[in-house]
Amino acid sequence: QVQLAESGGGSVQSGGSLKLSCTASSTLYTLVYPNLSMAWFRRAAGQGREGIAVINNEHRTKYAESVEGRFIISRDNSKNTVFLEMNNLIPGDTAMYYCALANAYGHLNFDDSWYTYWGQGTQVTVSS
Numbered sequence: 001q002v003q004l005a006e007s008g009g010g011s012v013q014s015g016g017s018l019k020l021s022c023t024a025s026s027t028l029y030t031l032v033y034p035n036l037s038m039a040w041f042r043r044a045a046g047q048g049r050e051g052i053a054v055i056n057n058e059h060r061t062k063y064a065e066s067v068e069g070r071f072i073i074s075r076d077n078s079k080n081t082v083f084l085e086m087n088n089l090i091p092g093d094t095a096m097y098y099c100a101l102a103n104a105y106g107h108l109n110f111d112d113s114w115y116t117y118w119g120q121g122t123q124v125t126v127s128s
Contacts, residue, residue, distance in 0.1 A: 022038075093124060
């Protein structure tokens with residue numbers, strides 16, 4: 001019903017910045033996206049999937065402590081897109097980054113069970 005596609009990943013030097021985008025490719029997305037929470041998760045090598053940023057229908061946000069103050073999540077409903085601005089990147093940020101669409105609105109949860117649709121991921125690699 002909904003397909004999400006991330007873009008904007010790549011290889012950068014420590015201290016650099018990247019802006020990730022996630023755009024819906026399903027026409028149904030336009031019907032549900034504005035009212036549903038969106039999140040960014042990441043999976044680093046040898047680690048589980050970590051929720052790092054979430055934005056709800058009221059544009060309230062929550063960040064994982066590991067990225068607080070460095071990453072900014074935003075959404076543009078007119079473009080069916082959620083963004084993740086990543087600043088002051090460090091090697092520990094190296095991971096596959098995924099966007100996710102929740103199955104409800106209003107919440108700011110990092111629990112995977114609250115998200116129904118997932119993108120294919122975009123790789124971010126930060127070198128020292």
